[in-house]
Amino acid sequence: MTRTRIKICGITREEDLAAAVAAGADALGFVFYAPSPRYVTIERAAQLMAQVPAFVTKVGLFVNAEPQAVRETMAQVPLDLLQFHGDEDAAYCAAFGRPWIKAARVRPGFDLLEYASLFAKAPGVSGLLLDAHVEGYGGGGKTFDWTLIPRNLSLPVILSGGLHPGNVAEAVRTVRPWAVDVSSGVEAARGIKDAQKIIEFIAGVREADAGPSL
Numbered sequence: 059m060t061r062t063r064i065k066i067c068g069i070t071r072e073e074d075l076a077a078a079v080a081a082g083a084d085a086l087g088f089v090f091y092a093p094s095p096r097y098v099t100i101e102r103a104a105q106l107m108a109q110v111p112a113f114v115t116k117v118g119l120f121v122n123a124e125p126q127a128v129r130e131t132m133a134q135v136p137l138d139l140l141q142f143h144g145d146e147d148a149a150y151c152a153a154f155g156r157p158w159i160k161a162a163r164v165r166p167g168f169d170l171l172e173y174a175s176l177f178a179k180a181p182g183v184s185g186l187l188l189d190a191h192v193e194g195y196g197g198g199g200k201t202f203d204w205t206l207i208p209r210n211l212s213l214p215v216i217l218s219g220g221l222h223p224g225n226v227a228e229a230v231r232t233v234r235p236w237a238v239d240v241s242s243g244v245e246a247a248r249g250i251k252d253a254q255k256i257i258e259f260i261a262g263v264r265e266a267d268a269g270p271s272l
C-alpha cells in the first residue's frame with residue numbers, strides 16, 4: 059500500500075504544531091513570507107521548531123526572497139527542506155545547498171511538463187508542488203483541475219491547492235501524488251489550525267491510500 063506523505067503548512071502556534079504531529083503529519087511548513095497571514099518571524103519559528111520531534115520534516119516556505127534572507131533564516135532555524143513558492147529559477151533554488159521543492163502555479167494552458175523540465179536536473183530538487191494559480195502566490199484555498207496533471211512528470215508530485223477533509227480522499231485517489239500539502243483547508247481562521255480538521259484530513263488520505271485509484 060502506498061503511504062502518501064502529508065505536510066501541514068502555515069504553523070503559527072504550538073498547539074497547532076502538536077495537533078499536526080499527534081495526528082501523524084510527516085512535515086510541517088513555516089511561512090517566511092510577510093504578506094501571508096501565516097507569516098512567522100525567524101525568532102518565532104525557532105520557538106516553534108524546538109517542539110518538532112525527530113523524523114518530522116521542517117519545511118521553510120519562501121516567496122521571491124532575497125538570497126541573503128534565506129541564508130539568514132537557514133542559519134538560525136533548523137530547516138530540513140526549502141519550499142520556493144514564487145518565481146524562483148532552478149539556479150536560485152539550488153544555490154542554498156539544502157533539499158528543496160518548487161511550486162508550480164497551475165491554470166489552464168500552463169505547460170507542466172516544460173515547467174518540470176526546468177527544475178528536474180537541478181541539484182537538491184526533491185519534488186514539484188502543484189498549487190492553483192491564485193493572487194498572492196499561495197495559501198488561497200483554491201483547487202485546480204487535476205486532469206491537467208500529466209502522468210509522466212519527472213519529479214515527485216506534491217499536490218496542494220484547496221485541499222480539505224472533504225476532497226482530499228478523492229484528490230489522492232485521482233492523482234496518486236507522492237505527498238499532499240494543505241494550509242487553509244485545515245484552519246478554523248486564517249493562520250489558526252483546527253485540530254479536528256487536521257485529524258479528518260489525515261484520515262481522508264489514509265482512506266484513499268487503502269483503496270483503489272479513480
Ligand SMILES: O=C(O)c1ccccc1N[C@@H]1O[C@H](COP(=O)(O)O)[C@@H](O)[C@H]1O
Binds near residue numbers: 089094096196198220
Ligand atoms: O500558506 C500561505 O500563506 C502561503 C503563502 C504564500 C505562498 C504559499 C503559501 N502556502 C502554500 O500554498 C499552498 C496551497 O495552500 P491552501 O491549502 O490552498 O491554503 C500550499 O502548498 C501551502 O504550502
